[in-house]
Amino acid sequence: MxxxxxxxxxxxxxxxxxxxxxxxxxxxxxxxxxxxxxxxxxxxxxxxxxxxxxxxxxxxxxxxxxxxxxxxxxxxxxxxxxxxxxxxxxxxxxxxxxxxxxxxxxxxxxxxxxxxxxxxxxxxxxxxxxxxxxxxxxxxxxxxxxxxxxxxxxxxxxxxxxxxxxxxxxxxxxxxxxxxxxxxxxxxxxxxxxxxxxxxxxxxxxFSVYQPGAxxxxxxxxxxxxxxxxxxxxxxxxxxxxxxxxxxxxxxxxxxxxxxxxxxxxxxxxxxxxxxxxxxxxxxxxxxxxxxxxxxxxxxxxxxxxxxxxxxxxxxxxxxxxxxxxxxxxxxxxxxxxxxxxxxxxxxxxxxxxxxxxxxxxxxxxxxxxxxxxxxxxxxxxxxxxxxxxxxxxxxxxxxxxxxxxxxxxxxxxxxxxxxxxxxxxxxxxxxxxxxxxxxxxxxxxxxxxxxxxxxxxxxxxxxxxxxxxxxxxxxxxxxxxxxxxxxxxxxxxxGPRTGFWNYPSSLYDARQEIKARAATVNDYLDWDDEVLLICQGDDVSRWYYYGYELHATIANGFGGTSFGDARDNRWPTTGMTLLPYFSDANEFETVCSRDGLVAFLQEAEYDYILVDWTDEYFCEEFSSLFDAPIPLGTTHDPLLFKIEDGGARMTLVAGGDEA
Incomplete structure (x- = not known):
């Protein structure tokens, strides 16, 4: 059509x-x-x-x-x-x-x-x-x-x-x-x-600057x-x-x-x-x-x-x-x-x-x-x-x-x-x-x-x-x-390029197709006015951008600084969301965080949901106690959508996870 x-x-x-x-x-x-x-x-x-x-x-x-x-x-x-x-x-x-x-x-x-x-x-x-x-x-x-x-x-x-x-x-x-x-x-x-x-x-x-293989x-x-x-x-x-x-x-x-x-x-x-x-x-x-x-x-x-x-x-x-x-x-x-x-x-x-x-x-x-x-x-x-x-x-x-x-x-x-x-x-x-x-x-x-x-x-x-x-x-x-x-x-x-608009490799869209399917599993639970914080450990912001495009909601800014729960020290929003322990080597897209720091950030930000897409050992060990459902290591068949409650102190599962 x-x-x-x-x-x-x-x-x-x-x-x-x-x-x-x-x-x-x-x-x-x-x-x-x-x-x-x-x-x-x-x-x-x-x-x-x-x-x-x-x-x-x-x-x-x-x-x-x-x-x-x-x-x-x-x-x-x-x-x-x-x-x-x-x-x-x-x-x-x-x-x-x-x-x-x-x-x-x-x-x-x-x-x-x-x-x-x-x-x-x-x-x-x-x-x-x-x-x-x-x-x-x-x-x-x-x-x-x-x-x-x-x-x-x-x-x-x-x-x-x-x-x-x-x-x-x-x-x-x-x-x-x-x-x-x-x-x-x-x-x-x-x-x-x-x-x-x-x-x-x-x-x-x-007038293109072509890189071999790109x-x-x-x-x-x-x-x-x-x-x-x-x-x-x-x-x-x-x-x-x-x-x-x-x-x-x-x-x-x-x-x-x-x-x-x-x-x-x-x-x-x-x-x-x-x-x-x-x-x-x-x-x-x-x-x-x-x-x-x-x-x-x-x-x-x-x-x-x-x-x-x-x-x-x-x-x-x-x-x-x-x-x-x-x-x-x-x-x-x-x-x-x-x-x-x-x-x-x-x-x-x-x-x-x-x-x-x-x-x-x-x-x-x-x-x-x-x-x-x-x-x-x-x-x-x-x-x-x-x-x-x-x-x-x-x-x-x-x-x-x-x-x-x-x-x-x-x-x-x-x-x-x-x-x-x-x-x-x-x-x-x-x-x-x-x-x-x-x-x-x-x-x-x-x-x-x-x-x-x-x-x-x-x-x-x-x-x-x-x-x-x-x-x-x-x-x-x-x-x-x-x-x-x-x-x-x-x-x-x-x-010039050997791979152009006439023959793009289908593998180029694998990540797009994957996230499109994953976002579809939670979109029915979301509204355009909802703000969703994405958790995707190790992401270079690509998946954050893809989810922002596919979700029927507003993708929220991530936690871009450190805090210890009782003051607003170094809390600032940023794109993407990768949580790291304090003193970790951080690059442009990585941030440092603690459990209390995340709760303090969520209390201030007043976001509606957390979407857990990909985890690592640090996230599971540091933050699992905030969630009312098990947090698996790595990823699941579907992402996990949690409702943020009690000012970020409790997360209630709404949708997602592996099928029973």
């Missing part, structure tokens, strides 16, 4: 794009992305009004009505002729391939961040038909932005239940829309379109980093195709609002895209007129305010729905506002009040583009060289005059954006990361790799657009696109 629902929505998107293309006399491949992201924005507005499901059904009816209107006006044969666009055909075929493959393979979430936010939020929205800040259950990031979760919902709202594999298929439909948009820049010939499409689809594989997360991740890169590049490509026409600018506006709704840093991506478009519009024609410069600056400012308005509107909704202030970042127990991060970071960058931490991380960030890998061929300088080559080829193939000036100014805007993102991530490492993570430049490839993907995608769009120039230059541009596609595919085959 989920597959049928997904294909129904895909058909509605395709028909809506065709109808809009007929009404605007455009290639439908240009409209697939604006129609898709506009649909998500509509769902966001409906969800904030408390009408998410009605908004989805109204959207489906609107797509059908728009298609009928266009067919009656232009005739069905005209729509069919427009559907013969090579790039549009690639969008439909690529999206269909992902839906069918994932429906057969049915992959599951595996990354920690998918359980703390991305995947869990998708699940909440689909199962409860509300935006996730207002949903019931555990979620670490209630203040996060809703774009990708609503994209998943769009393809599953009519299906019963929730399917994780459909989340991947929905995301990849978005990526295929961007790839088709880039392919449409190359003209209406199949050869150029296929080459450009292949180059864009290969980009995420090229599985690739490319095209099978519920997180938003790849979406940021694709939508940013897609916004630039849409501007290249549509130019400064009112319809084109409106479409770009929809894409940029959606870009803002993907992730907090999406606002920065959207503002950089506005800068790129403004530079091209103000200085892309000769002579440069002061009036046009000021007019463009004013229009860019209005666009930036509208985009920021979408960000602020969501922040207001989050505060009203969940009481969470999303406009702050922080690490090690402290949080600061975005204004403090930017102003404080700029001051330190200029040498005003510079701290030792800032100086150390600045030195690391200056080395990072030359030392830390972000792609299959090595560090960031390789990625920058690839983008520079594509931009240089596009400038060479573009016709002298306005076309070439436009390429150069767009390229300049992309490089300014890259520098801005580098500075912004420097600030994030200083203010948002714990010291141990900041000094390692944790997830550098993930964050900066997305920036490089977006920049390179936009550069390939510039080169693809040159395929429409006069005959000699078009031939050179097609040769450049062919070379880019061949190089990317060759590098991916040579250095």
């Amino acid at each position: 989920t597959l049928l629902c997904g294909l129904l929505v895909l058909a509605a998107l395709a028909c809506g794009s065709l109808a809009a293309a007929e009404l605007l006399d455009k290639d439908p491949a240009l409209l697939a992305l604006p129609v898709l992201v506009g649909s998500v924005i509509w769902l966001c507005l409906g969800g904030m009004a408390g009408l998410l499901l009605p908004a989805a059904w109204l959207w489906l009816a609107a797509m059908a009505g728009l298609t009928v209107f266009a067919a009656l006006g232009a005739g069905l044969p005209a729509l069919m002729r427009r559907a013969q666009s090579p790039a549009f055909g690639l969008f439909v075929a690529g999206s269909l391939a992902f839906w069918l493959l994932f429906a057969v393979r049915q992959p599951l979430f595996t990354q920690w961040d998918e359980f703390t936010l991305w995947g869990s939020a998708c699940k909440m929205v689909c199962e409860q038909d509300v935006l996730f800040p207002a949903a019931r259950g555990y979620l670490a990031g209630r203040g996060s932005l809703p774009g990708m979760m609503l994209l998943s919902y769009l393809f599953q709202f009519a299906a019963p239940g929730f399917a994780e594999w459909a989340v991947f298929a929905a995301y990849d439909t978005l990526y295929m829309a961007v790839a088709a948009l880039a392919a449409s820049l190359a003209g209406r010939g199949w050869r150029s379109a296929v080459l450009a499409f292949a180059a864009v689809v290969s980009l995420p594989f090229f 599985v690739s997360q490319v095209y099978q991740s519920a997180m938003g980093d790849l979406a940021l890169a694709f939508v940013f590049g897609g916004a630039v490509c849409l501007y290249l195709a549509a130019g400064d026409s009112p319809a084109g600018l409106a479409g770009c506006g929809l894409v940029l609002v959606f870009l803002t709704l993907i992730k907090d840093i999406g606002l920065a991506y959207a503002l950089v895209a506005v800068l790129v478009m403004a530079l091209a519009r103000a200085f892309g024609q000769k002579p440069v007129r002061l009036r046009r410069v000021f007019t463009t600056a004013g229009q860019a400012l209005v666009a930036a305010v509208l985009i920021a308005g979408a960000f602020v509107l969501w922040s207001v909704y989050v505060m009203q729905a969940s009481g969470v202030d999303k406009n702050a970042v922080g690490g090690e127990g402290e949080s600061v506002g975005y204004a403090t991060v930017l102003l404080g970071g700029l001051a330190q960058l200029l040498g005003i009040g510079r701290t030792e931490k800032f100086s150390a991380i600045l030195a690391l960030m200056l080395k990072a583009p030359f030392t830390l890998p972000v792609c299959l061929l090595g560090p960031g300088v390789v990625a920058m060289a690839a983008a520079l080559v594509a931009q240089g080829a596009a400038a060479f193939c573009a016709a002298p005059g306005a076309a070439r000036r436009r390429v150069l100014w767009i390229s300049a805007g992309l490089w300014i954006g890259l520098a801005a993102f580098w500075v912004f991530h420097l600030f994030l490492y200083v203010y948002n990361f714990a010291d141990i993570e900041a000094y390692q430049l944790k997830d550098y490839a993930r964050y900066l790799g997305s920036v490089h993907i977006g920049m390179t995608l936009a550069s390939l769009g510039l080169l693809a657009l040159a395929c429409r120039e006069e005959k000699g230059r078009a031939a050179l541009a097609r040769l450049g696109v062919c070379g880019a596609a061949a190089a990317l595919v060759a590098v991916c085959l040579w250095r």
Whole structure:
């Protein structure tokens, strides 16, 4: 049923794009992305009004009505002729391939961040038909932005239940829309379109840091980093195709609002895209007129305010729905506002009040583009060289005059954006990361790799657009696109992953399937408002995340410090729950505890249940007396669910254990 629902929505998107293309006399491949992201924005507005499901059904009816209107006006044969666009055909075929493959393979979430936010939020929205800040259950990031979760919902709202594999298929439909948009820049010939499409689809594989023996997360991740890169590049490509026409600018506006709704840093991506478009519009024609410069600056400012308005509107909704202030970042127990991060970071960058931490991380960030890998061929300088080559080829193939000036100014805007993102991530490492993570430049490839993907995608769009120039230059541009596609595919085959979304090993999901089954044995006894403390000795937090995703309750924070029962000495909550005796060697996820300390912690925390998943000798010896049922060593067929009573001094068995 989920597959049928997904294909129904895909058909509605395709028909809506065709109808809009007929009404605007455009290639439908240009409209697939604006129609898709506009649909998500509509769902966001409906969800904030408390009408998410009605908004989805109204959207489906609107797509059908728009298609009928266009067919009656232009005739069905005209729509069919427009559907013969090579790039549009690639969008439909690529999206269909992902839906069918994932429906057969049915992959599951595996990354920690998918359980703390991305995947869990998708699940909440689909199962409860509300935006996730207002949903019931555990979620670490209630203040996060809703774009990708609503994209998943769009393809599953009519299906019963929730399917994780459909989340991947929905995301990849978005990526295929961007790839088709880039392919449409190359003209209406199949050869150029296929080459450009292949180059864009290969980009995420090229910009991956593959470890031998590991599985690739490319095209099978519920997180938003790849979406940021694709939508940013897609916004630039849409501007290249549509130019400064009112319809084109409106479409770009929809894409940029959606870009803002993907992730907090999406606002920065959207503002950089506005800068790129403004530079091209103000200085892309000769002579440069002061009036046009000021007019463009004013229009860019209005666009930036509208985009920021979408960000602020969501922040207001989050505060009203969940009481969470999303406009702050922080690490090690402290949080600061975005204004403090930017102003404080700029001051330190200029040498005003510079701290030792800032100086150390600045030195690391200056080395990072030359030392830390972000792609299959090595560090960031390789990625920058690839983008520079594509931009240089596009400038060479573009016709002298306005076309070439436009390429150069767009390229300049992309490089300014890259520098801005580098500075912004420097600030994030200083203010948002714990010291141990900041000094390692944790997830550098993930964050900066997305920036490089977006920049390179936009550069390939510039080169693809040159395929429409006069005959000699078009031939050179097609040769450049062919070379880019061949190089990317060759590098991916040579250095890339052998295990990707097409053939994940089934053993990867063994732990997920086990915990799904174990959680099902106790879910009937739980309510979403119940707080459940998980006991899983020796866990690296993986099982804690998995249970938080599967339980129909709120997973509680663990005991992250020591106490001796009569004072609040060193008691602090943390993720995970592994109890260790005092003086044990503790790592990042392990804590030290005593029987009285646990009771004192539970009295303060006021949790509802304890779920015993896995024990060790220490736990059995130290804590068994608290429970009214035998605590086995290791694990049982089912987990043991205990009700916390008498302020944590007594635990009453509710469900679970081996079958009699």
